Amino acid sequence: MIFMSVLLFYPDDQLLATSYSFDYKLRLVLSFVTTILFSAVYEYTRQQNFNTIQELNQKNNYLALHDQLTGLPNRRYLQNYLAREIARAERHHQSLAIMLCDIDKFKRVNDQYGHDCGDRVLIETAQLILHAIRKQDLVARWGGEEFLFVLPETGLAQAEVLGNLVRSKLSQHHFAILPTDEQITMSFGIALLASETTIDEAICQADKALYCAKHRGRDQVVIYDSAMAS
Numbered sequence: 001m002i003f004m005s006v007l008l009f010y011p012d013d014q015l016l017a018t019s020y021s022f023d024y025k026l027r028l029v030l031s032f033v034t035t036i037l038f039s040a041v042y043e044y045t046r047q048q049n050f051n052t053i054q055e056l057n058q059k060n061n062y063l064a065l066h067d068q069l070t071g072l073p074n075r076r077y078l079q080n081y082l083a084r085e086i087a088r089a090e091r092h093h094q095s096l097a098i099m100l101c102d103i104d105k106f107k108r109v110n111d112q113y114g115h116d117c118g119d120r121v122l123i124e125t126a127q128l129i130l131h132a133i134r135k136q137d138l139v140a141r142w143g144g145e146e147f148l149f150v151l152p153e154t155g156l157a158q159a160e161v162l163g164n165l166v167r168s169k170l171s172q173h174h175f176a177i178l179p180t181d182e183q184i185t186m187s188f189g190i191a192l193l194a195s196e197t198t199i200d201e202a203i204c205q206a207d208k209a210l211y212c213a214k215h216r217g218r219d220q221v222v223i224y225d226s227a228m229a230s
């Protein structure tokens, strides 16, 4: 642009054989400047829109894969994650434990203190669990007051230790929104994803172990046993 202007306004006959008036050349340069300015503004707003669309896409993807209340991954997220983790565990011949846990008598919390209070308990419980697990572990909100742990490179005994750790942390935790004497507990069911077991079967086994933990009086960790199959 600067080069063009110099060319146009350089004394006539020295560089170009121009015979245009000064006014004409000025208007020409101004129209160039306007075109460039409009192009810059257009390009800037186009880039801004593109960035906004990308941000919205990321937000949408996040919302589709995470639970809105607790911020934990949801079932849909788990499907992709599990497929990857199972393939990795098989490749490296490593064990993968599945742990399902459920807040005990949660309906009573809702009924006695209200749904908002129940929500707060769910959020704090999710945070407490997140602080207890390792970086490579994943915990997802599986249902209402149910959480599912995926524990790579973990055997049954190690998963049981983690279950008991979360269990004791929760039973010692004071929820600010609840009266001081109110104690929240959880029950846990664990199963191992063996080579002959599908992921659905392993989750079903963990669910049976969880059911057994509830049946045995709650606030405990139970490992799946083939006797629970029927």
Ligand SMILES: Nc1nc2c(ncn2[C@@H]2O[C@H](COP(=O)(O)OP(=O)(O)OP(=O)(O)O)[C@@H](O)[C@H]2O)c(=O)[nH]1
Binding pocket: 069, 102, 103, 104, 105, 106, 107, 108, 110, 114, 115, 116, 117, 118, 119, 122, 143, 144, 145, 214, 218
């Ligand atoms: N506040 C709140 N409550 C929820 C949410 N999702 C599920 N619930 C409640 O969780 C309660 C689960 O109750 P139940 O399935 O009877 O189980 P429970 O009372 O925990 O009893 P056990 O599991 O047998 O120990 C129900 O009252 C649901 O309404 C949620 O997002 N927020």
